[in-house]
Amino acid sequence: MSGPKFPPQPNDPSSSTPQSSDPAETSQAKERPAAKGITRRGFLKGAGVAAAGTALLEGAQVFTREAAAATRREHDGVKEFGPGAVPVALQVNGKEYTLQIEPRTTLADALRVHMGLTGTKVVCDRGPCSGCTVLMDDMPVNSCMTLAMDAIGHRVTTIEGLQSEGELHPVQAAFVKHDAMQCGFCTPGMVMTCSALLKKNSHPTEDDVRQATAGNLCRCGTYPRIFAATLEAAGVSGKESIRNA
Amino acid sequence: MNPFVFADCTTESGALAQLSQNAKDGIVVKAGGVDLLDRMKEGLESPTKLVNIRNISSLRGIRETPEGLHIGPLTTLAEISEHPLIQSQYTIFSDACGNAATPHIRNMATLGGNLLQENRCWYFRSKDYQCLRKGKEICFAFGGLNQYHSIMDYGSCPAVAPSSAAVGLLGLNATVELTSAKRGKRVVGIKELYVLPEANPTKFNVVEPDELLTAVMIPKPAAGTRSAYQKYGEKQSFDWAIADAGVVLEMDGNTCRRAVVTMGAASPVVRRSPQAEAALAGKPITEETARAAGKASMEGAQPLSMNAYKVQMFPVAIYRTVLLAAGQMGRDPRAAG
Numbered sequence: 001m002s003g004p005k006f007p008p009q010p011n012d013p014s015s016s017t018p019q020s021s022d023p024a025e026t027s028q029a030k031e032r033p034a035a036k037g038i039t040r041r042g043f044l045k046g047a048g049v050a051a052a053g054t055a056l057l058e059g060a061q062v063f064t065r066e067a068a069a070a071t072r073r074e075h076d077g078v079k080e081f082g083p084g085a086v087p088v089a090l091q092v093n094g095k096e097y098t099l100q101i102e103p104r105t106t107l108a109d110a111l112r113v114h115m116g117l118t119g120t121k122v123v124c125d126r127g128p129c130s131g132c133t134v135l136m137d138d139m140p141v142n143s144c145m146t147l148a149m150d151a152i153g154h155r156v157t158t159i160e161g162l163q164s165e166g167e168l169h170p171v172q173a174a175f176v177k178h179d180a181m182q183c184g185f186c187t188p189g190m191v192m193t194c195s196a197l198l199k200k201n202s203h204p205t206e207d208d209v210r211q212a213t214a215g216n217l218c219r220c221g222t223y224p225r226i227f228a229a230t231l232e233a234a235g236v237s238g239k240e241s242i243r244n245a
Numbered sequence: 246m247n248p249f250v251f252a253d254c255t256t257e258s259g260a261l262a263q264l265s266q267n268a269k270d271g272i273v274v275k276a277g278g279v280d281l282l283d284r285m286k287e288g289l290e291s292p293t294k295l296v297n298i299r300n301i302s303s304l305r306g307i308r309e310t311p312e313g314l315h316i317g318p319l320t321t322l323a324e325i326s327e328h329p330l331i332q333s334q335y336t337i338f339s340d341a342c343g344n345a346a347t348p349h350i351r352n353m354a355t356l357g358g359n360l361l362q363e364n365r366c367w368y369f370r371s372k373d374y375q376c377l378r379k380g381k382e383i384c385f386a387f388g389g390l391n392q393y394h395s396i397m398d399y400g401s402c403p404a405v406a407p408s409s410a411a412v413g414l415l416g417l418n419a420t421v422e423l424t425s426a427k428r429g430k431r432v433v434g435i436k437e438l439y440v441l442p443e444a445n446p447t448k449f450n451v452v453e454p455d456e457l458l459t460a461v462m463i464p465k466p467a468a469g470t471r472s473a474y475q476k477y478g479e480k481q482s483f484d485w486a487i488a489d490a491g492v493v494l495e496m497d498g499n500t501c502r503r504a505v506v507t508m509g510a511a512s513p514v515v516r517r518s519p520q521a522e523a524a525l526a527g528k529p530i531t532e533e534t535a536r537a538a539g540k541a542s543m544e545g546a547q548p549l550s551m552n553a554y555k556v557q558m559f560p561v562a563i564y565r566t567v568l569l570a571a572g573q574m575g576r577d578p579r580a581a582g
Contacts, residue, residue: 076256076258076259076262076263077254077255077256077258077259078252078253078254078255078259078260078262078263079252079253080250080251080252080253081250081251081252081253082248082249082250082251083248083249083250083293084248102248103248103249103250103251103295104246104247104248104249106282125286126283126286127279127283127346127347127349127350127483128347128483130347130349133349139352140348140349140352141349141352141353142349142350142353145278145279145282145283145350145353146278146353147251147278147282149251149253149297150278150297150299193348193349211348212348214347214348214481214482214483215346215347215348215349215350215482215483
């Protein structure tokens with residue numbers, strides 16, 4: 001966040017296309033974070049904040065008007081919220097977050113946009129890929145197809161909350177060891193799904209892992225390594241072909 | 246998605262009161278939200294109010310009664326497919342629920358929502374096509390891309406029945422309870438729950454706007470009943486069936502006293518095949534009778550321009566599922582789910 005050219009000026013043409021204008025983005029990815037102190041996400045966020053400066057001022061007025069309309073109404077055992085932003089308290093990774101969000105906000109958007117927990121990825125945004133998997137009370141769900149309102153009162157765990165006291169979760173460590181990722185976009189969802197499986201079934205078979213991840217799409221095709229990593233994290237040995245993956 | 250009022254209900258009466266308000270336009274019931282959020286994200290629906298019934302605990306759970314099973318409509322597909330009693334005695338139903346969509350969707354998707362989801366025709370699901378089902382003049386599927394559409398009973402709209410849970414429930418002769426604040430409760434069979442397109446192309450089921458599906462009841466199977474369900478699709482997971490079959494056999498030793506054969510992705514509503522059932526009733530279950538049942542199921546099939554392959558798939562799906570139900574063949578590894 002504190003690089004030399006940061007934040008980029010709104011009129012700087014490079015700020016709107018950071019990926020293509022920065023050769024380090026593609027060719028020198030390893031050196032980049034340490035050398036410049038800039039992360040890709042930090043750069044994009046900075047560009048977004050600079051560009052949205054004026055929009056935020058206008059947005060503040062809209063927010064106030066809508067908040068008035070969003071006053072909670074209660075009758076007949078029914079509580080009404082919205083359509084404007086309402087205060088919502090969510091339990092995420094053991095912390096309580098209080099957000100001002102519209103009822104139409106999905107859990108994925110609440111996590112990524114409103115809490116800054118961008119480890120959860122949104123891929124298809126319709127349910128079939130499970131890239132956005134988070135746990136609600138230890139049960140894997142698609143956060144893109146869950147309204148944040150439906151997460152109230154449940155314990156939500158995201159990829160950021162899996163490690164404990166700086167130690168990677170065994171599934172995370174096994175994914176690293178087995179290099180169980182290529183582009184990495186499905187990885188947070190895969191790790192969440194596999195960790196939920198191990199919580200439910202500490203000695204799964206390879207078939208159990210296949211069944212559990214049946215909804216998680218990996219378009220790079222890294223499945224054998226994902227199965228191997230999960231089985232190793234559980235201390236179970238899989239088939240020869242999987243063990244060596 | 247458009248902004249909406251979120252009416253969070255904790256009681257059945259509270260939800261029914263919401264639905265019986267005068268201004269019913271733009272009010273939609275939300276349970277698991279899987280199908281509804283999809284339709285809203287696609288711009289097919291822009292409700293002004295979501296009546297959230299997901300937190301009504303009285304509408305959730307599986308209960309054994311003297312008559313059979315009483316299932317709350319908010320019970321998830323995952324809960325049904327993992328239930329030991331349903332797995333052992335109502336196998337057709339547990340497998341129909343356990344092979345739908347993906348594990349994560351089954352954790353959220355409810356039985357009621359699965360039964361009442363909208364059809365999956367890609368013309369209907371695109372806001373750019375104003376089709377017959379949306380109250381307009383034309384069905385685009387007849388002259389367009391129809392490889393996943395119906396081969397039987399389609400009339401004016403060949404979109405296939407989307408609910409696999411219904412394929413299981415029809416085989417078990419289940420009924421659903423619909424409740425309205427003004428008119429009270431009524432019970433309808435699974436077959437009667439759905440509306441054929443020629444009766445009304447814009448109405449997919451008989452549930453009125455002020456009604457809530459409040460229970461699913463399954464009668465106890467007769468002694469000697471065995472059942473099975475298998476689904477065939479292009480992908481192993483998260484795909485709609487291109488052919489799915491449910492089989493219930495009431496056995497007397499090796500002889501089949503009575504058979505029920507149900508088919509999912511063949512027609513706009515789930516259907517039984519009386520011809521396939523007749524081919525099994527009173528006979529021993531063998532490879533030969535199972536094949537005969539599969540073949541008989543396609544009597545009267547009228548495939549469209551791109552889906553004649555289904556006429557060959559259903560007989561195989563039924564043949565294999567009859568033998569699976571009879572315990573003479575294992576689960577087909579090529580089946581989806």
